[in-house]
Amino acid sequence: MNESKYERYAGAYSQSRFLAKVLNHAKSIGASLLYKALQLFYVAQKPEVPKKVKATIYGALGYFILPFDVIPDMIVGVGYGDDATALLVALGIAHMYIDEDVREQAKRKLAGLLGEEALHGLDA
Structure with missing residues (x-):
């Protein structure tokens, strides 16, 4: 996904919608993917992260929140594949801001x- 697609989904992101998705679907999402989403959630709260990086994170998390996307989330086994791709791209962009504190917050949650x-x- 390129940056313009992330921008399209950024409007779907909100902290409350993200947390609701995480709480309601934690087991079906899986620990590894959920850990990556939580890292993005916590790194986006850091004031030193540039707005452009935050916009990419919010786009990926917005895409993650929406149940009907390229591959609907309720399709068992593959439903979160496209979400994983969006999260991994955002993690690649935000990786330099993900520190041990962010990892620990994500692990605690x-x-x-x-x-x-x-x-x-879990991978660090």
């Missing part, structure tokens, strides 16, 4: 949602 066992095997 993930453990709270799915339990400590969800943290096993």
Whole structure:
């Protein structure tokens, strides 16, 4: 996805909609993808992250929130594949701002949602 597509979905992002999606679909989303989404969520809250990077993050998270996208989320096994791609591109753009604090915040939230066992095997 290029940046213009991210901008299209940025309007779908809000903190409350993101958290509702995470809370309601945590198990079906899976620990690894949810961890990546949470890293983006927390890094976007850092004041030193440039607006252009935040716009890309909000676009990816907006795309993630929407249930009907290129591949609808309710299709078991593949529904979050396009969401994963959007999140990975945004992570690539935001990677230099993702520090240990962001990773720890994401891990704490993930453990709270799915339990400590969800943290096993996560990539930093």
